[in-house]
Structures are given as C-alpha cells and as structure tokens.
Amino acid sequence: MEIHIDLTGTRGHRDAIYRQLRAAILAGRIRPGEALPPTRELAQRLAVSRTTVSAAYDRLTAEGFLAGRVGAGTFVTASPVERPSPVLDAPGVQPLPEWDAVPPPPAPFAPAPEFDFRPGVPDLSLFPFDTWRRLITQRLRAGQADLMTYGDPQGHAGLRAEIARHVGVSRDVRASAAQVVVTAGAQQTTDLVARVLLRPGDLAAVEDPGYPPPRLVLGARGIRVAPVPVDAAGIVVDAIPAGTRLVYVTPSHQYPLGLSMSLDRRLELLDWAERTDAVLVEDDYDSEFRYTGRPLEPLHSLDSRGRVVYVGSFSKVLSPALRLGFLVAPPSLVPALVKARYLTDWHAPNVEQAALAAFMAEGGFARHVRRMRKVYRARHELLTRALAAFDFLTPLPSSAGLHLSAVAAADCGPLVRAARRRGVRLYSLGDFGVGERRHGLVFGYGAVAAERIEPGLARLRALADGGAA
Template identity: 45%
Template sequence: MELHIVIQGSKDLSGQLYRQLREAIESGRLKAGTRLPPSRLLAEQLGISRKTVADTYALLTYDNLLTGKVGSGTFVNAQAVGQCRKQGHESLASAAIISKWHNISTSLGHPSMDAILRYDFIGGATTRNQFPQDDWRRCAQHALRQTAKSRGLYSQPAGLPALRDAIARHVAFSRGVHCNVEDVLVCHGAQQALDLLARVLVEPGCSVAVEDPGYPPARQSFAAQGAEVIGVPVDAEGICVDAIPEHVRLIYVTPSHQFPLGMPMSQARRVALLEKALRIGAVIIEDDYDCEFRYEGRPSETLQSLDSQGAVAYVGTFSKSLQPELRLGYCILPPALVEAVTAAKQLSDWHCSTLTQWTLAKFIDDGCLQKHIRRCHAIYASRRERILDRFNGDLAHWFELVPSVAGFHLAAQARLPLDIPLLVELARKLDVGLYPLAGFSYQVPPRNGLFLGYGAIETLDLDPALDRVRDILEQIA
C-alpha cells in the first residue's frame, strides 16, 4: 500500500514532501507508531531522488516528528501526533436534523472492555465463558468451504436459504411460530429488524404505540422516521389494550417477557390486542428477544401463532442465545410485508455477512444451538434463583421483584422512597454496575427501582455484589 503524497512539478521537491508529511503527522492522519516507507521505496513511488527523501526524513527527525530505529525503519513519533480539525454542524443546512440525532440517548449501549466493572448487572449481555468455541469454529470452517464455492457476487438480501430454512425450523420447534422459508428475513440483530419495519410502515406524522415503560431503542427508531410515538401503560397482564389509540398504524410489544419489567402478557390480553389491531388495521411487532429461556409455568403462545390474518411481524435475535457481537437476528414477516421489507434491507446494507450466515446455519442444523441453550438455561436458572433468594431475604426490606418467568433480567421496584441515582453512583465506586428502571419510562411516571441483568455476571459473583449493594442501602436508608 502506497503512502499518499502528491508531488507537483519539478521545483521545491524536498519542501513539498516535508510540508505534506508534517501536515499528515500533526493532523493525526499518520498515527503514532506508523512506519514510513523506506527512502528508496518512497523515492521510486514519487519519482524523485532517494537523497531528497532521506534529507526530508532527517529534517522531520530533527523536528521530533519522526524517529529512526536501527534495523526496523522510520516511525512517526508518538509525541508528535496532533488533533484533526473538526467542523461544527451548526453552519450546515441540515443542522436541525443533525441536532436531533445528537439528542438520541444511547444509554443501553454496552461499555468498552476497559470500562467493564467487576460485578455488572448489565442487561442484554450473555454468559461469554459458556460460548461453544469448538463447535462454532468447526461450523466456521464449513462456512469457509461454502464461501469458497461462491462466484464472488452479492448474496440475497433476505438471507441465505440455508439459514432462513434453519431459522424457520428453529422457531417452529421452539416457539410454535407458523412460517415458511419465504417469510424469514435475516438481519443484523433485532434492532435492524425494527429499523427496517419502521422504514416501511412509518412516515412523518403517523402514530405508533409502544409499551411504557418499554424498550427505548425501538421507540427512538420509530421517532427517527417522524412518527408520533405514544406510550401505552402496562399492568400485570401486559400492555393495556384499551389505552391504545384508534388511529395508530403500528403497535410494538414484548409479550413473552415485557421489557423491562419482565411479566408475560396474559392470554386474554393477547387475544384482545390481536382483535384491536385487526379492527384498526395496525401491524403488531412482536419482539421475542429472549424467548429461549423459560423457568416456570407452561410456554405461552406467540402472537404470531395466534394471528390468522397476517397482522404480526415476529422479531427474534441470536444476540441473547449466542453473543451480541454476532449481530444476527431475524424477522418472520406477514405476506403483505415480505417484498417491501426485503427491498428496504437491500437498500440498507444489501445483506448480512454470508460467512456468518453459513456458520450459524450449520450450527443450528447440527443441534449445537439447542445444546448451547440448554446449557445456558441451567446457568441462568441458578443465577435467577440466587437473586430471588436475596431479594426475598436480606434485600426484601428495600425492594420487591416484579414476577417474571423468562429471560435473564429481573426488575426490582423500590418499596421505600430510595435515592436510586445515589445508589447507582455509590455502587459503581465499589465496582458494582446497577441500572435504574426510571430510564425506560417515556410518558408514564418513572418507576423507582433497578433493572438487574444476570447474563454476564458470574454465579459466584452474585453474593459478593449483592452484599455490597446491601451495605450501601444500610448506609443511605
């Protein structure tokens, strides 16, 4: 790869080279530690003498911008790198739109590796130590052999037929979803599925109903398309169907494990929601984000399996059953939406990585996914039981858990008027990550409590972490 230097004419060659290299270093375009081409190679590339390049390197070294290492070459000095010039957006014609995106909260984003706490109750993260590396590696090798046979063309926007077929069989077996291969769209996680559905179904000024409290990125995705987002309260049976306005065209729900509170939607409420959606012509997005993990009671029917009129778009993800970094999810589309959402997918990013798709298809077909889910289910069940014991024991004075039978997070509502932000702040100083429930509310009054994810925290770390939480509560109560 050639270094980008432009030499014009035949005058001041050394000066041209010096100024361009210096600007590249001081602006940060050439990062600290970057190795520059040998003087002979750069001279050949630019069509100038080697002495000119060597003299320029020597001058930049004298200016402390470069450093030479005997036997290794010439490198950018770590102390010489400056800051790139940044243009503010205020002067742009699109300033108002840019400001809108600046104001979108990304509070549910996961921290970088160097910011992870010792004991972290973060949601959406999985038990990484249990990931079946050997099985995945074997399936990835199969995927490499499959991609080697390809003609080097773009793949299908809806996803590889092998993976779509595997997903259709998987959701039919595990969740009773009624679908064919043609109904399955592979996407980058559930979030892209929501974004694609919003692109197709939402336009400025239309109304969308969401659970409140609920999943903020879904609400923000709809609002970004110009929708009027209406928060609908939830109770012990799920979304309050009677409170859904008659004029909405889209309804977003998490019926199997309400996000963030955790209770399942009752059967009567599911039937009522379907009836209302059909009557007003609305599409329901059923986000079944962590449906694989159920600990009590009988499995409930999905809205999609109850729907006989094509009103439900069923969204699922492998981020919760495998790893978020894989960025693979799916949407089971009703027939009326298949063509439109597939076109939106093609315009968005054409298709997901075929290498990862082939790997996951093989992983599902070989039974590795079900085996991994069973293993993780046992781990999450033990962690859940330990949290239940503690919040029904020494932490019961301060918190009450919302009944939940699935997933790998729990919601704890405060019994007393606790200062949750202070609790969160003090816990972080003790290397414990806690997350308030209040941030999930939209138009209803915020709930005072904690959102407790137990997918990432190790089982043996639960008691030490909750001991620290208890000690803080005793101090601030």
C-alpha cells in the first residue's frame, strides 16, 4: 500500500513516521488487517535508515496498533478509536434550550443482568420467531412490488382492519378501520396528537407518578406539562389545572402503580373533558394481559362525544423492536393525524405491517396472546406470593400487564442501586414521580423467567436485611 509520509522539515524522522502512521490508523485511512510496507522498502522511499523505520514500527507494535506475522509482514491490528473531526472543538450550532431538559435516551439494555425485573418488556425468548420468519419471507417471496414503494401514512389497510377487529373483540373499542392510524409505537401517538391539537405554551397534564416519555414529548414541543397526582381511583380530576387541553392517562393499568382507574373516576374524567373541551389520550399499552376480574370499559367505549384517542402498542404483546402501535381517533381528528404522520416519517414499514396483518388474520396473534397470558399469569402469581414475605413492602393491587408495584415507608433508591450492583435490576417508584416522589419498588415480570423470580427476590431481601433498604 502506498502510504503518504512527509518528512520535509522534520528532524526526528522516527517520531514523524510514528506520528503520521498512528494518525492514519486512528483516522481509518489505514484499516485493520492492511499490511504496511516492509521496513526496507519504506526506508528506501523516505531516504532514511531501516533502523529508523523499524523503531517507529516497534513503537506502534508495542502500543497495539501493529502486529508482525513471521514471513508475512506487518499488519494494522487496531480499529480506529477516534476520528478527529476538524470541527470537534468548535462551539457549533446549539439546539433549543428545551432539549436540555430532555434526558438522554436509555442505554441499550444488553447485557441482561442475572435477575431482570425491568418493567415494560415482554419475554423476547418467546417471540414467535419461526412464524414471523415465515410471514416476512412469504411477503418478500411473493414479489409484491407494492410493498416496496411508499405506503399509506394511515397504515396498511389490512392491518388497520385487523386492529379494528382486535380492539373491538378484546376491548370493546368500537371503531372502523378508517379511525385507526398505525403508529411507530405508543410513544409516537402523544407527539402526533400534540402536533394537531396543541401550540407551544398550551397546557397538558400527565399522571404523577407516570410514564415519562409522553411528558418529555410534550415538553420538547414547548407545551407546558402539569403533573397531576394519582390516588387509588386514578388521576385526581379535581387537581387538573384550569386551561388544560390534553390529558394523558393509563386507566387499565396505571403506569407505574399498576392500579385500574375506577368507573366513577373514568366517568368524572370524561365529564371534565366534555366541560372543558379537552382531549384524553388513553394509553392501553398492556391490557391484553389480564389475569383476574373483568376489565373495566375503556374510556373510549364510555365516550359518546369524541373526546378520546385510544392508544395501543405491539411492543408488549410481540416486541418493542417492531416499533408498531396504533391509535383509534375520533373521525374529526383522523385526517390531521394522518397528515402529521406523513410529515413526521411518512409511514410504518410496509412488509412488517403486512406480515402482522396476516398473523392477526390467520389467528396466530390471538394464540400468541393466550400463550403469553398464561406465562405472565404464572409469574404474576409467583411474584405476588413472594412479595408477601417482604415486611417493608405493601404490594398494590394489580391484575394486568407486565409489572406490579409495592409501596414502602422509606426511599428505595439506595436498595435499587445496591441491587443493581448485585445483578438484580429493578426500579424505584421514585424514578417515575415528578412532584411528590413515592417510596416503593416496581417489579417487571416480562423479562424474568419464572424460576428466577424467587432467587432474585431472595437476593433483594438479603440486601434489604443487610441494611441497603
């Protein structure tokens, strides 16, 4: 390989060769696996002694950038660890200050800890890999060119029809496919709804404690967000500030407390929305998994005045990596929401939408939900039983989803940190509060296998007994 090394005006030839080769490796101009010229050849080219070149190579070898293979030559080993950019130190263009308040995205979740009580993730080892592979392959093999062009921003028509059927049967949400918009997961819904209904400076409300992303999505759009307390019956409607235009709630399975909003509270909230001309975003993210009792009717089914946007997600039922969810909106909002989706990212991937539509149409989706419900019910029972032995925790009633919470008299932050150091990942209730920070723990049981629940809790208990609580 022809490496450019310039020794004009340099006195320490060995250092100059070393520095220029090192910089070329770090910048990726010479890549791992590439051979350097033999010392004799480079020495001749640069008109320096062979010892000078060998000394530079030796230093790079000692630092791990190069390795010699007997009879084969000298090769680059290291990947470039830095690629200096000429503008790295310049102040650069600054984002709007509202982005300072947005925390960085969570780090990728690998590697999994020994005991993973993280809330909100399904058991991905039970994802229907074979069926999914077949469904995707069938779509690709059929050579359907229409799946490879731009799709409908509202979502694949077949998938919207299946979603309308699914929510009608399982949740009594009565809607036609024309009211369904396929989204990139529940998180996108708050953004789309805010785009079409709110201006910067408008007021929205979220549950406190609550699921952080909707609060952050709204805040990043310049919308003022009021955290509103939650009691045993749900969001405290009397505490919603005057002038609120949108309220985001999780009535089936309050996140993170796990409680279900009472029927009276649902009716009170709907009545409030009607009186104040506000919209309710009802996030029904994990209600496919219900273990005891009859689910209460969603706000959407109780609403006769077109005030509710119902939100669903395939993240818990199938996998968050699909980035597929949906909303069911009042007909008055649909055209603007579809335009907002189009302007945001056009539409969800066509092949995955078509595969999901086929999965739902052939009954595989319903079977998968039934199978997973059984798995999670067993874990829910195990966890509930095991938590009864913790005298510093009072589990909150919860009969659905993939997590449950327990309250405590003191801050559980230190215990959570100690547990994480010992391979037990769980969250403190305080992590989800904005105003009043509740004491307690959130236990997810989607990612933890049944047989790991008791040993994981035993380790947690040992830490608590040892004074980490």
